[in-house]
Amino acid sequence: MPPLLRLYLAGPDVFRPDASAQGARLAAICARAGAQGLFPLHEEGVDIRRACIDMIDAADALVANITPFRGVHMDPGTAFEIGYAEARGKPVFLWSADRRPLIERNPPVADGRDGEGHLVEDWGKPENLMIVPDGRTVWSSPEEAVAEAVSALGFTAKNRELQRRTRRSVVIAVAVSLAAALLAGSLADWLVGW
Template sequence: MSKPRVYLAGPDLFFEDREERYARLRAACAQAGLDAVAPIDGLELHTEGPLPAAEQIYQHNLRLLRICDAVLVNLSPFRGSEPDSGSVFEAAFAYAIGKPVAGWIGDYWHTAERSAMLRKVWHDCDGRARDKLDGGLVEDFGLPANLMLACSFPIMPTAGEAVERLVDAVQPCVGM
């Protein structure tokens, strides 16, 4: 019987310490009885052929998302106050095709707090938080991420807690 496979979505692959990051996530998953799959696993880019590198990576990651049983997504702020857009796409894609998803945000402030910490907000005469750059409203529902993410799947303060949520979600897969 094979362990449920969990796709590791997140910006971790962009960092120099990506191997250590993936090792920690793989260990947490293994301890919980899950097999972690990173987006770079099995990726072989071909310079010959019709598909440019970006398209090859995209197709590879979609294939991994389809064959995995669940997704663990790092939604920590990346290059600003929001999560990595590719990671959000992967989580949303998995959710749309019926895969369990759980995420974590390393700094578990809600979105308005995060924006305020980065000094990117001001308050209008009605007390609503607005973005300093464009004047748009800053979502303030007290959620750790945009409501479309936070209302779709659990978002925890740590990767370990997110792994625990995935174990519960994929439990019916174990023993089949």
């Protein structure tokens, strides 16, 4: 059986009162799609930042919940995880329960600016364009984002299995060659000594 695609499940879900149950729900979504969900719920006393980074490093891709959290924007920890995953060359798949354009969630007061006078982004995206660059879809559910990740990266899991099989075949070939060489040497010694 080929190894499962590993998906790091980023988002503010770890802050929910039912975080453990939500993590299990998200992991089950991954399992139904044929992947392993890595939900970053850690015990007290653990270096959470380091543990999350290690989990991202172990993952094949990141699936992030960018639903607004404590305001009009996504969770800042999730933004960090997205940036870290991208810096490590990991594919990123996004979902949000609120896919309205950012300008609808934070409407300008006058001249495209908010109440503090800052320009409000109007790129038609549900989050800052650094999080949602052109060409990146924001799915409406974790099921859709996970399905897209598995569809897009199914080759990664197959390639990992092929590499594993190739390594095993090389080890077997080396062992057989070594055994044959030792046998041939012993046979040659026996014939010379006869």
